[in-house]
Each structure stands twice: as C-alpha cells, then as structure tokens.
Amino acid sequence: MDLGELHGSGAGGRITRADIIRAAGTAAKPVSSDGRTKASPLARKLAAESGIDIAKVPGSGRNGTVRAADVREATQTPSEPPSAQTRSLPSAQEQALPAVGRSRKETDRTGTARLMARSKREIPHFYLSTTIDMGTALDWMRDRNTALPLSERLIPAALMLKAVACAAEEVPELNGHWIDDAFVPARQVRLGVAVALRQGGLVVPALGEAEHRSLPEVMSSLKDLVSRARRGRLRASETADPSITITSLGDQGVECVFGVIYPPQVALVGLGRVIERPAAVNGLLGVRPTLTATLSLDHRAANGATGARFLNCLDRLLQRPEEL
Known part of the structure; x- marks a missing residue:
C-alpha cells in the first residue's frame, strides 16, 4: 500500500495516523547499516521492557523509524485482543514477575x-x-x-x-x-x-x-x-x-x-x-x-x-x- 492508496481512506478523505501506521506495516521494514531495525533509543528500551519484538512494530518516524509512541501504541492495542468474557484473569501473584536472586x-x-x-x-x-x-x-x-x-x-x-x-x-x-x-x-x-x-x-x-x-x-x-x-x-x-x-x-x-x-x-x-x-x-x-x-x-x-x-x-x- 502506498500513499496514493491511502487517499480517501481516513475520515473525510484525510490521511490519519492509523492509515500511515497500516501503510508502514505493509511496507518493507527499514533497517540500519548494521542490519537492525531503525528505532530511537527510547523505543528500543520500551520494547525491551515490554517484551515486544521491535522488528514487528510499524514505524511512523522519518524513513519508517520506530518511535517510542509507536511502541506504546503497540503495547496498548494488541492485534488480536482476547475476549473479555473468556480471558483468564491473572492472580495477584501472577501479575508481578519474581526477581531473580531474591528471597x-x-x-x-x-x-x-x-x-x-x-x-x-x-x-x-x-x-x-x-x-x-x-x-x-x-x-x-x-x-x-x-x-x-x-x-x-x-x-x-x-x-x-x-x-x-x-x-x-x-x-x-x-x-x-x-x-x-x-x-x-x-x-x-x-x-x-x-x-x-x-x-x-x-x-x-x-x-x-x-x-x-x-x-x-x-x-x-x-x-x-x-x-x-x-x-x-x-x-x-x-x-x-x-x-x-x-x-x-x-x-x-x-x-x-x-x-x-x-x-x-x-x-x-x-x-x-x-x-x-x-x-x-x-x-x-x-x-x-x-x-x-x-x-x-x-x-x-x-x-x-x-x-x-x-x-x-x-x-x-x-x-x-x-x-x-
């Protein structure tokens, strides 16, 4: 999908941020000279803390660079959210990961x-x-x-x-x-x-x-x-x-x-x-x-x-x- 295909898909024919992200998701992921996905340092840090593969996060920055906002959006809106009626609720103990080496x-x-x-x-x-x-x-x-x-x-x-x-x-x-x-x-x-x-x-x-x-x-x-x-x-x-x-x-x-x-x-x-x-x-x-x-x-x-x-x-x- 290119920007020509995006025209008119947003509200009132305008191109929205969601349209751009969808377009970025279908395009080839830009990589740096060392072969890594282009991303800001903060985006890499947030992705690591959230356990997200940054290579799968659509980038909205210049030349498709993944920004911190892209990572935050990816953590808040999973592609296939589980049903509220069938989701298994974690216990209080399961919601906090144990720290290695602690009593x-x-x-x-x-x-x-x-x-x-x-x-x-x-x-x-x-x-x-x-x-x-x-x-x-x-x-x-x-x-x-x-x-x-x-x-x-x-x-x-x-x-x-x-x-x-x-x-x-x-x-x-x-x-x-x-x-x-x-x-x-x-x-x-x-x-x-x-x-x-x-x-x-x-x-x-x-x-x-x-x-x-x-x-x-x-x-x-x-x-x-x-x-x-x-x-x-x-x-x-x-x-x-x-x-x-x-x-x-x-x-x-x-x-x-x-x-x-x-x-x-x-x-x-x-x-x-x-x-x-x-x-x-x-x-x-x-x-x-x-x-x-x-x-x-x-x-x-x-x-x-x-x-x-x-x-x-x-x-x-x-x-x-x-x-x-």
Missing part, C-alpha cells in the same frame, strides 16, 4: 508493591464508609455459640464475610472486573480474603460461593484458607479470579481501613475492629458495639449511589444474622 519474602513484597502501584496509578479510587451497630449480630452469635463445642463456635469475621458475599450478590455492579475499558460482571461471588503472611507480603485466596454457604461452612473454609496461606500451601485455583476483596485489620486493633483495590477488581471492603461507642437508640443514649465498614471503589465502574446501596445492604444483613 521469597523480598519477592512477595516486590510483587505486592508492583500490583498496588499499578492500582493507584490506573484506578480512580474513591471511598465511602459507614458505622454499623453490631449489637444484634454479636448477641445472636453468643447465644448460638453457647450450645456448640469450642471448635465449632463462630467468630465475628465469619458473619462479616458471609454478609459481604451476600451484599455482593445483591449489588452485582461491584462484583466483577474492569477489562478492556468496560465492566465485566462475575458469574459468581468469589470473595478474596487478604491474608498477611508472617514472613512479610500479602496473599489473597478466594472463597467461592460464600453467599450460598452456611455460616459454619464459611467459618471452616476461612480457617482452612488462612492456615494454608500462611504455610504456603494454597492451590493456584484458590488465588485466581477473586471478584471482590475484603480486608480486615480489626484483630490488630485498627478501627478503620481504606484499602487499595486489587486490579482488575472494582471494589474492596475494609473492616475495622468492633468498638463500644456512645449511641442513641430509640431516643435513649447508651453504649453499643459498632463496626466501621469502608468501601474502596473504582469510579470508572461505579458511583457513590451504587456504593451506598452496597453499604446499606451490608448493614441490613448484619442486623438479621439469623438469615445469613
């Missing part, structure tokens, strides 16, 4: 750092929070636990996880992934649970279909996942494709958590510790156990009204623990 602890920290830096760089975060009265839920849990052996008793975290999973099912706009500039809802709730490792780093195993499990099943699965995560015994399938993540630091005394979203998810729920605070109930002042729940949201996929609906749903569910 497991250093590698875990580096992987988490890269993923979180990407999240804050690419995702327009905004945050919502609410205070939930936990009196009804804790009273119900204590009454239930009195009739159970110690090994089968529930802890507040089980109630919270089940409530978050049920809220994600009721508000599906937050249960899914942002892929190819669009929100793709997940087919089921796969609740990612952030687990801090004793040697450092973070892992997020996924609890599948928690919204359909009984509270004892959620409790048992939670204990098993946390135990095996800290021993490095998780299966690959258990860290793949979480659709929404929960992070809780209440057991460490933290009152409020504003977390960073795990891409490509669009929401993260943060839970603090249950604290007794003064509260007005039916016109009377008293002391109630309360929980601060926060929601980190991707503004590309959700707005404040959607987030508020999720938090209201979470509050309602925790006021009816017998229905969880």
Whole structure:
C-alpha cells in the first residue's frame, strides 16, 4: 500500500495516523547499516521492557523509524485482543514477575508493591464508609455459640464475610472486573480474603460461593484458607479470579481501613475492629458495639449511589444474622 492508496481512506478523505501506521506495516521494514531495525533509543528500551519484538512494530518516524509512541501504541492495542468474557484473569501473584536472586519474602513484597502501584496509578479510587451497630449480630452469635463445642463456635469475621458475599450478590455492579475499558460482571461471588503472611507480603485466596454457604461452612473454609496461606500451601485455583476483596485489620486493633483495590477488581471492603461507642437508640443514649465498614471503589465502574446501596445492604444483613 502506498500513499496514493491511502487517499480517501481516513475520515473525510484525510490521511490519519492509523492509515500511515497500516501503510508502514505493509511496507518493507527499514533497517540500519548494521542490519537492525531503525528505532530511537527510547523505543528500543520500551520494547525491551515490554517484551515486544521491535522488528514487528510499524514505524511512523522519518524513513519508517520506530518511535517510542509507536511502541506504546503497540503495547496498548494488541492485534488480536482476547475476549473479555473468556480471558483468564491473572492472580495477584501472577501479575508481578519474581526477581531473580531474591528471597521469597523480598519477592512477595516486590510483587505486592508492583500490583498496588499499578492500582493507584490506573484506578480512580474513591471511598465511602459507614458505622454499623453490631449489637444484634454479636448477641445472636453468643447465644448460638453457647450450645456448640469450642471448635465449632463462630467468630465475628465469619458473619462479616458471609454478609459481604451476600451484599455482593445483591449489588452485582461491584462484583466483577474492569477489562478492556468496560465492566465485566462475575458469574459468581468469589470473595478474596487478604491474608498477611508472617514472613512479610500479602496473599489473597478466594472463597467461592460464600453467599450460598452456611455460616459454619464459611467459618471452616476461612480457617482452612488462612492456615494454608500462611504455610504456603494454597492451590493456584484458590488465588485466581477473586471478584471482590475484603480486608480486615480489626484483630490488630485498627478501627478503620481504606484499602487499595486489587486490579482488575472494582471494589474492596475494609473492616475495622468492633468498638463500644456512645449511641442513641430509640431516643435513649447508651453504649453499643459498632463496626466501621469502608468501601474502596473504582469510579470508572461505579458511583457513590451504587456504593451506598452496597453499604446499606451490608448493614441490613448484619442486623438479621439469623438469615445469613
């Protein structure tokens, strides 16, 4: 294809940058005297970092020289993008390449750092929070636990996880992934649970279909996942494709958590510790156990009204623990 063939192919008969790149792609690749593809030093550096064969990148510079902008465009617009519905989502561990010669602890920290830096760089975060009265839920849990052996008793975290999973099912706009500039809802709730490792780093195993499990099943699965995560015994399938993540630091005394979203998810729920605070109930002042729940949201996929609906749903569910 030459420029004569390009005439009239762009909008309004004008030659566009895309037309020029297509033409360059069909022409013979220009090479320098040493046989290498003509490219700027920055273009070569970007291509090397991105793992792209620079000989296959159409050049838009003088005499077909590959520029940095050409490499960036090639990395952003692959020739055959996978379908958003069929793409396999990488786990948090797979999204960061391990560094050669580093310890497991250093590698875990580096992987988490890269993923979180990407999240804050690419995702327009905004945050919502609410205070939930936990009196009804804790009273119900204590009454239930009195009739159970110690090994089968529930802890507040089980109630919270089940409530978050049920809220994600009721508000599906937050249960899914942002892929190819669009929100793709997940087919089921796969609740990612952030687990801090004793040697450092973070892992997020996924609890599948928690919204359909009984509270004892959620409790048992939670204990098993946390135990095996800290021993490095998780299966690959258990860290793949979480659709929404929960992070809780209440057991460490933290009152409020504003977390960073795990891409490509669009929401993260943060839970603090249950604290007794003064509260007005039916016109009377008293002391109630309360929980601060926060929601980190991707503004590309959700707005404040959607987030508020999720938090209201979470509050309602925790006021009816017998229905969880």
